[in-house]
Amino acid sequence: MPKPNQQPRWKQRLATNRDARRWNLTSLALTLPLLLLGYFYYGVSALHVAVVSVLAAVLAELLFGRIFLRKNTVGDWNAVVVGLWIACMLPAFIAPPEQYSMLGNYAVWYAALGSVFAILVVKIPFGGTKHMPFSPAAAGFAFLTACFPHRVFTFTASEVVAPVRSRSMALLLNLGENAITPQNLPRILFGHTSGPMGTGVILLIVVLLVVMLLLKSRRSYAMTSVGFIVAVAVLAFFFPRVNPGVDGMNMGLRVASIGMEFFSGSLLFAAVFLLQEPSTLPDRWHTRLAFGALAGGLAILLRRLGTFEENVVFAILLANAALPVFYRLMDEWQQQQIFRRKKAAAETEAADA
Amino acid sequence: MPKKTKRESVLRGAWLDNPMLVQAIGLTPAIIATTSLRMALWFSLVTAIHLLACEIVASLWLKKWQSWARTAVYFAMGIVLAFAAGMLFEVWGGFVGQTDVVNLLVLRAILPLMATSSIAAVRCERFAVYNDLRASVRDALVNAVGFTGVMAIMGLLREGLGHGSLFGIELTETLRIRGFWMPFGGFLLLGFLAAALKTILQWTSQRGITKDADEAMEFAPEDRQQRLEKIHHLLNAADEYEKSRKPEDEIPPEPQPEEPQPEPKPVSAVFEPATSNFTREFPKLDDLTIEQLLAEFQGGARDE
DSSP: OOOOSSSSSGGGGOOOOHHHHHHHHHHHHHHHHHHHHHHHHHHHHHHHHHHHHHHHHHHHHHIIIIIIIISSOOGHHHHHHHHOOOOOOOSSSSOSSSOOTTTHHHEEEEEEEEHHHHIIIIGGGGTTTTTSOOHHHHHHHHHHHHHHHHHHHHHOSSSSSSOOOOOOHHHHHHHTOOOTTTTHHHHHHHHHHHSOOOOOOHHHHHHHHHHHHHSSSHHHHHHHHHHHHHHHHHHHHHOOOOOOOOTTHHHHHHHHHHHHHHSOOOOOOOOHHHHGGGGOOSSSSHHHHHHHHHHHHHHHHHHHHHHHSSHHHHHHHHHTTTHHHHHHHHHHHHHHHHHHHHHHHHHHHHHHO | OOOHHHHHHHHHHHHITTTTTTTSSHHHHHHTTTTSSSHHHHHHHHHHHHHHHHHHHHHHHHTTTTHHHHHHHHHHHHHHHHHHHHHHHHHSOOOSSHHHHHHHHHHHHHHHHHHTOHHHHHHHHTTTGSSSSHHHHHHHHHHHHHHHHHHHHHHHHIIIISEEEEETEEOSSSOOOOOHHHHHHHHHHHHHHHHHHHHHHHHHHTTTTTOOOHHTTOOOOOHHHHHHHHHHHHHHHHHHHHHHGGGGGSOOOOOOOOOOOOOOOOOOHOOOOOTTSSOOOOGGGGSOOHHHHHHHHHHHHOOO
């Protein structure tokens, strides 16, 4: 078996600590613009949530990594990224008192709890950044969703611009309403909606995905997100959740349903960031495409059947759990290729003889 | 095989071979029952009585029965016990108040699951049918102690952290992490308890307090005996088959094209000992360790 550095680039994953550090620093650089926009929209409370979440993740990794793994794994920056991603999916403030204080903001405590859960339960027991079978940020947010569903989906309007509707886009979609109109569309794309603090700016997330596709080191990973987005778009087109109304379902409503799926909740953010966790992906770019499509199908299924306002993190965790099946399929495919090659060579030899 | 002392047996049943953390049996009803401490203790008590009764019956009367018939007896006893326990809990269970009524309903719903709980069936099939009454009773008691200990810890943590209460008495309203109260929280907690047990065993073995953890948690002596018997049975069957084979059963070899004969080798190079393991005599079972027997059996299979 060739060593990781001898493998082609598209087949490489995080082979060394240096690779892991580079990957996580790139992810951090790509996530920071979202946080800055969150700060612009929601003020200092967004920064409080992000800083506490990151600090909790780093401290948990320092402590539990030292106890369980007997080494310091903070240097790969993964804890920072996990903390930041969990913070991005939370509201900027939950039930704040009249006079805002950091400790009175429940979102800060929930972010810390989710980060500690992600590191303690999902990351450290499996051996750290290069070996974790599930996306820790997805698991951390899923834990918060299961434990405090009424709190983590209580969104407050932005201080800067009023949202399109008072309800969140995910709730509107669950009710079958369509919030997309030609007048609203630019405001929705720029994140003037009621929702999580770092996942609402659709346009920026799309730009970040394009950047990932242009970066040579991230391209094959970004194929997972492409597969996810295509699957969600196709399924949302054929199985729209927007109520048809009196005129019945037409092409416009189907397209609006696709838009509502992407613009609501943390779906696009999860597709672009959480799904691309290197240790949870198959090896080849086309298998990653299929893996992303599976996750997209599960996301649509869970959004239709799930009880929570946002279920995409559960879809990602389920897709992560299905990874061994992908490895099995890949192995069988490789064995078939080898067999065919040997058979062709034998037939050629026989014909020559 | 060196005989285990009583102390070692007790330690093994309750600690090294803990039915929940090491043998991983009876998990699902246990996960449902540990949402409150009171429910966990009641469920442990009923399971202990079920286990004790099954092991006594299996040790005294069921040794010559077929395995499937014995399992049916365990299930039938479980059903009777679950029905009786459900009736008793309603009267004497101490379930008062709204939360307790819900707990009682849940307990009555999961008690029939206990009838099909694998803990009694597994312990009886692995231990009681091969041992006398005294050893079976001891095995039932130590396993019940191990089971109850884990159930109590889980009930305490899940009720305390998930519901903010203890024995139905509310302690706090703010610290309620619903995840601990849900089944996934129970399984996570169980996994961490199992990991903690393994860590403690490793820590103690490194300091010479107990034996090597991996060796200690390998498998129980009764499993060893059972495996030995199975392997012996397989080897005997293969031996019988080898003896009963007729010459006409063998597939005639395909005619090979004649090849030029190589030069004759010296006699010492031509001689090879017989390779079939099925034609020679076996040493007595008790003289062999399971590793030796397995090695011989696998070597024989490779030769074949």
